[in-house]
Amino acid sequence: MAPFRVLILEDDAILALDLATIVCCWTDANVTSCRSIAQARRALSGAFDLALLDVDVPDGKSYELAAQLRERSLPFAFVSGSAVADTPEELRDVAFIAKPYDQRAIERVVASVAAGRRHP
Numbered sequence: 001m002a003p004f005r006v007l008i009l010e011d012d013a014i015l016a017l018d019l020a021t022i023v024c025c026w027t028d029a030n031v032t033s034c035r036s037i038a039q040a041r042r043a044l045s046g047a048f049d050l051a052l053l054d055v056d057v058p059d060g061k062s063y064e065l066a067a068q069l070r071e072r073s074l075p076f077a078f079v080s081g082s083a084v085a086d087t088p089e090e091l092r093d094v095a096f097i098a099k100p101y102d103q104r105a106i107e108r109v110v111a112s113v114a115a116g117r118r119h120p
Contacts, residue, residue, distance in 0.1 A: 003028055003029060003030045004027045004028060004029040004030070004049050004050070004110075004114055005029065005030050005031075005032070005046075005047060005048045005049050005050075006020075006023050006029050006030070006031045006032070006048065006049065006050045006051070006052065006110070007031075007032050007034065007040060007043055007044065007048045007050070007051040007052070008020060008023075008031060008032070008033045008034065008051075008052045009034050009035075009036075009037070009040045009051065009052070009053045009054055009057060009062055009065070010033065010034075010035070010052070010054045010057075010079070011035045011036065011054060011056075011057045011058055012054075013035070015054075015099075016033040016035070017033075019033075019052055019079065019106065020033060022103055022106045022107065022110075023052075023106070023110055026106075026107050026110045026111065026114075027110055027111075027114050029110075032046075032048075035057065035058070036057055036058055036059045037057060037059050037060055037062060037064075037065050038059055040053075040062075040065060041065065044069075044074075048074060049074075049075070049113060049114070050074075050075050050076065050077075050109070050110065050113045051069055051074060051075070051076035051077075052076070052077055052079045052106070052109075053065065053066055053076055053077070053078050053079065053080070054078075054079060054080050054081075055078055055080040055081075055082040055086075055087075056080065056081070056082055061082075062078075063087070063088050063091060066078070066091055066094065067088075067090070067091065070091075070094075075113045075116075076094065077094060077095035077096070077097060077109045078091075078094060078095070078096045078097065079097045079099065079101055079106070080096070080097075080098070080099060081098065081099040084096045084098070095109050097109070
């Protein structure tokens with residue numbers, strides 16, 4: 001089976017590294033970290049199994065990108081310091097892990113998606 005592929009959109013390099021470490025400790029993953037929506041869009045020309053999205057990044061909010069991921073049926077979760085209440089109504093059913101985040105919450109999202117990948 002191909003490695004689990006995760007896209008992380010996080011403008012803070014230390015938080016991106018922390019998220020990547022959590023993901024890699026939980027599963028044998030290839031992680032791609034992006035600091036902007038523009039970088040994430042370019043990276044998404046490749047295949048991914050999961051995306052972890054910060055909401056507020058230098059080139060805007062990631063809600064439009066999230067809607068596009070949903071259209072592609074790519075699982076994602078928000079990992080953000082933004083207010084859950086600010087999330088557009090159509091995205092409120094998505095997992096929202098608030099910063100400072102709980103490592104176990106990240107692990108649960110990764111495990112859930114990875115399990116679905118193994119058992120189609």
